[in-house]
Amino acid sequence: MEAADLELRRQTYAFFVDHGRAPVAKEVGDVDAVRAGWRRLHAEHAVVLNPATDELRMLNPFAVVPTAYRVRAGDRWWYANCAWDAFGICAALHEDGRIETSCPDCGESLAVEVRNGQPDDESLSFDCLVPAAHWWDDIVFT
Amino acid sequence: MNLFRSEEHIARWLGSREPGATIPVTTLADLAVAWWDDRLSSSWVPHARAQNTAILDELGLTGEFWVLA
Numbered sequence: 001m002e003a004a005d006l007e008l009r010r011q012t013y014a015f016f017v018d019h020g021r022a023p024v025a026k027e028v029g030d031v032d033a034v035r036a037g038w039r040r041l042h043a044e045h046a047v048v049l050n051p052a053t054d055e056l057r058m059l060n061p062f063a064v065v066p067t068a069y070r071v072r073a074g075d076r077w078w079y080a081n082c083a084w085d086a087f088g089i090c091a092a093l094h095e096d097g098r099i100e101t102s103c104p105d106c107g108e109s110l111a112v113e114v115r116n117g118q119p120d121d122e123s124l125s126f127d128c129l130v131p132a133a134h135w136w137d138d139i140v141f142t
Numbered sequence: 143m144n145l146f147r148s149e150e151h152i153a154r155w156l157g158s159r160e161p162g163a164t165i166p167v168t169t170l171a172d173l174a175v176a177w178w179d180d181r182l183s184s185s186w187v188p189h190a191r192a193q194n195t196a197i198l199d200e201l202g203l204t205g206e207f208w209v210l211a
Contacts, residue, residue: 001188013182046188061178082143087174092181103147105155110145112167117175119167126170127152128143129162132198133211142143 001044008037009046013059017093020076022056022064048139057140061088073097082142083126090114145170163207173201 008028015023025034035054041047048058056064058081063069069080073095080086083101090097099112099119113120135142145167146152152164165173176197180186191210198208 006187010184010186017182044188061174061181083145084143084170084174084177086145087171088178088181091175091178094179099145101145103151104144105146105151108147110147112145114171118171122166122168123148124167125146125149125152125164126143126167127146127156127162127164128207129159131162131207131209133209136211 001046002040005037005040005044005046008034009041012038012047012056016059016062016064020078022059024055045136045139061085061092068101070100071097072100081140084128087114087117087119091117163203165203169201169203173197173203176200 011028012023015028025031025038028034038047038049038054038056042049047056048060049055050057058064061080061084063079063081063085065079067079067081069083069086071078071080071086071089073090073093074097078089080089080099083099086099086101096116097114099110099114101110102108103110110121110124112124130137130142146155149164177189177194194210198204198210
């Protein structure tokens with residue numbers, strides 16, 4: 001990965017964490033250059049774009065759009081793309097936090113406090129449907 | 143990649159669908175720390191496949207299901 005793309009990625013993540021929302025291209029540089037850079041980063045799985053609009057869809061582990069996984073890390077709330085990413089937000093921000101979602105089977109609310117990277121409720125289970133070799137075939141489904 | 147009340151709930155939710163992999167939430171938490179801890183570092187570079195495979199191996203996430211692309 002080129003240094004310029006790594007820098008664009010760094011700026012994009014920094015904007016997201018600072019503002020609590022994803023930037024549009026003009027907010028992090030020349031529009032055409034940023035869009036081209038984001039497409040390269042998307043190809044390298046370093047960001048995820050909405051294929052229909054070329055706008056940011058995921059800055060893993062963060063979700064750019066609302067999802068079923070709400071995460072409080074420190075004193076701020078975020079959305080995660082999945083359960084793995086929900087814990088990942090606390091890990092990436094190096095913060096304790098709280099994950100709120102619901103069981104896909106029964107619909108019961110699930111709330112997990114995360115302290116030092118560990119959940120306070122160890123009775124829960126995580127299921128991954130898609131084999132690792134195919135995670136990036138359709139990362140939004142995964 | 144979802145969180146469930148228990149393995150029983152996963153089995154009911156799957157029904158006749160092909161099962162994936164089920165792991166305890168504590169293993170998931172350890173995986174998340176190992177996988178995402180450096181994501182906001184100013185010196186972040188993409189993890190090499192071998193690096194991510196080592197993370198999975200360390201947590202006992204081995205076998206065909208966990209083989210990365």
